[in-house]
Amino acid sequence: MKIKIITVGKLKEKYLKEGMAEYQKRLSRFAKLELIEVKDEKTPENASLAENQQIMAIEGERIEAKIGPRDYLVILAIEGQQLPSEQFSKQLAQAMLAGHGTLTFVIGGSLGLTPAIKKRADLLLSFGKLTLPHQLMRLVLIEQIYRAFMIQAGSPYHK
Template structure:
């Protein structure tokens, strides 16, 4: 199985890079993992709604080029579905067993994600109503994916 984590913007903080690297290393026992960053667009300080939509559309074009036709796509969005860890593990297991060779997770930029990306999602997922920095969300995501894999493997990690 392959896992792709697509994100808008570059990760800057070393402590987040180290945490993500640790969970990616742990995930390698279950899947190959690719962390793929696409460039974010500069957002003017007082951008209009039209400008914001144009920015998200440009970022969406970059993301779409990284999504395979047969990928199982999980989009992180605040309006997405909230799942307990066990149900998240079941969803990923079902995706794997239904012929999707790649699980693709997408984290948008500071403005969020274009509707075209959300429409492509097999699952829109929310980790709660709190707003978290997009860079921190990467660490939360890789830990939760690792947790889901450990649950599926019957490990005591989740307890």
């Protein structure tokens, strides 16, 4: 099993890097994890709608280049489904049983993702209506992926 987490921009904060490293280590017993950071585009301060759409399109192309044709694709989007951890775990287990060798998760940039890339998703997932920094969302996501595997393993971690 392989898991890819594709994000826009570089992770900079030391404490987040340390948290990511901890969960990457924990996940290693279940899957091979690949963290992919694609370059983010600088957004002008008073960018027009057209400029924002162009930036999203460029970032979207970079993301799409990292997605395999048979990947089970989970896009994090505020309009996505909100699932309890148990249901999220079941979704991932079903994807693996369906023969998807790679689970790919995408966190877009500060402007979000284009409708075209969202359309490709097997699952649009939301962690709620709160606005969280994209950098922090990486840590929240990797912890929830780890939790999903621990639920599947029947571990008390989830309790």
